[in-house]
Amino acid sequence: MINELSIQEVLEGFSSGKFTCKELVKQTIDTYESDKNSEIPLNAFLEMYDDSLSLAEKADELYQKARSEGEESLKKLLQEKPLLGVPFAVKDNISVKGKKLTCSSNILKGYVAPYNATVTQRLLDAGAIPLGRCNMDEFAMGSSTEYSVYGATRNPIDREYVSGGSSGGSTAAVAANQAIFGLGTETGGSVRLPASYCGVYGLKPTYGVLSRWGVVAYGSSLDQVGLIAHTPKDIALPLSVLSGVDFYDDTSCDLPNSNELQNLKSLSDEEFKKLKIAVPRQFEQAKGLDKDVAKVFEDTKNWFISKGATIQVVDLPILDASIASYYIIALSEAASNLSRFDGIRYGNRQDPGQGYDEFYTKTRSEGFGPEVKRRIVIGNYVLSEQMSGKCYKTGMSVRARIQKEIAKLFESFDLILSPTCPTPAFKLGQKVDDPMEMYLSDLFTTFVNLSRVPSISVPAGYTNPSDNSTKLPIGIQFVGKMFSESLIMKIAQSWEESHPLCGYPIRDGKNAFSGNESGR
Ligand code: GLN
Secondary structure, rough: HHHOOHHHHHHHHHOOOOOOOHHHHHHHHHHHHHHHHHHHHHHHEEEEEEEEEEEHHHHHHHHHHHHOOOHHHHHEEEEEEEOOEEEEEEOOOOOOOOOOOOOOHHHHOOOEOOOOOOHHHHHHOOEEEEEEOOOOHHHHHHOOOOOOOOOEEOOOOEEEOOOOOOOOOHHHHHHHHOOEEEEEEEEOOOOOHHHHHHOOEEEEEEEEOOOOOOOOHHHHHOOEEEEOOOOOOHHHHHHHHOOOOOOOEEOOOOOOOOOOHHHHOOOOHHHHHHHHHEEEEEHHHHOOOOHHHHHHHHHHHHHHHHOOEEEEEEOOOHHHHHHHHHHHHHHHHHHHHHHHHOOOOOOOOOOOOOOOHHHHHHHHHHOOOHHHHHHHHHHHHHHOOHOOOOOOHHHHHHHHHHHHHHHHHHHOOEEEEEOOOOOOOOOOOOOOHHHHHHOOOOOOOHHHHHHHOOOOEEEEEEEOOOOOOOOEEEEEEEOOOOOOOOHHHHHHHHHHOOOOOOOOOOOOOOOOOOOOOOOO
């Protein structure tokens, strides 16, 4: 099926005329439609855009013209538009001009994005085709995509389980072959966590490498757009197109060696032999670490050792405080960022006609869901005059220490290795009423955002249930120092070459995780 091909393969198919962009886009839409009509739909896409087929036709015309002119023309076309005709999924907090954007919240129902986010614009310029808008936890607050006004997104491998969040929609869409790659966002793990739960690759780049212009803010000092795909190369190519300074985002910056991403190579044997890897004791011995996750982590360490890398356990007690520091900072920034949704500047206005206070209260009370309200209340409390010294400043000083200690660690090591999450995907409803339990899903991911470094979650293995239940995927993350995307992507490429197709949980329409064999 052409919707299960890699970017390289679809570009070759378009160039040779083996199949068209329109056929590919149609195939992704058909996959979505048949799922939508199934007994338990995934609920990954909230809406398919109505112009994707006409964009595909335009791309086909360009290919046809170039083909008739010859090889050189085709080469030039793909140099100018390296993603021509490749369909992608968009999270519902990233602006696509003229399309609805709701952050899966009542308060933004009816809002239409007046301009393109820089990431959207750069993909459009490269010829990629936005397919539609994907479900998420409301305002990206959550780890399961259950906190959405449109209901949960389910895990394509077993629909009783969550997809992970908050970018669960784009991730499930990619995992279920409804899109070739996906755009998500991260504040504290929201790309890596669903990637781990759904068995695909998910990258959180260095803070600033991807512009945040046109992306709805949650915790601005932590937020970063991320990419989800079946293979490292399918992340590397869009990343090379997307990265770099943006006039509209003062925190944006260039990615050194981004040319290495266009034709991603694996790490050489010599490079592997020099690779020094740190494993934080605090993660390895974390309470609540699932035994299957621990086993997959052991196997991954052994793979690195077999490649000649050295692994050392390091002690970083400050990591025990990362989740507390993250939630203090993220919620404080969220309380401030979300104040703009007041029904005047933004928001679905609810006006009982009794003056400003009632208007504001009703708009926000009815517009926000319970988790978002909880976070606004906590964030404002933390920032209040009585509390800020004790809480906010402590959270910030813990962050500064984490940043410092991680930077110091990277003076002697090239990589930090850890499971992406303490557990595999959990069942729908299992944690939704227990925010503390839900927050603990982020135990291993938040230090990455706090210290602004890049990390990729790779599909590393699966659970080993003693009964007949479905095996669930398990992700391991490769964390590098700031701007080391090309290194961690090369390592991921080596991983892919040793574990071909590990990022395809559904292949030939079949679930690779069901039955006694993993199917890989
Ligand atoms: N689960 C974390 C939170 O709820 C991270 C969310 C995210 O990365 N957007 O804050």
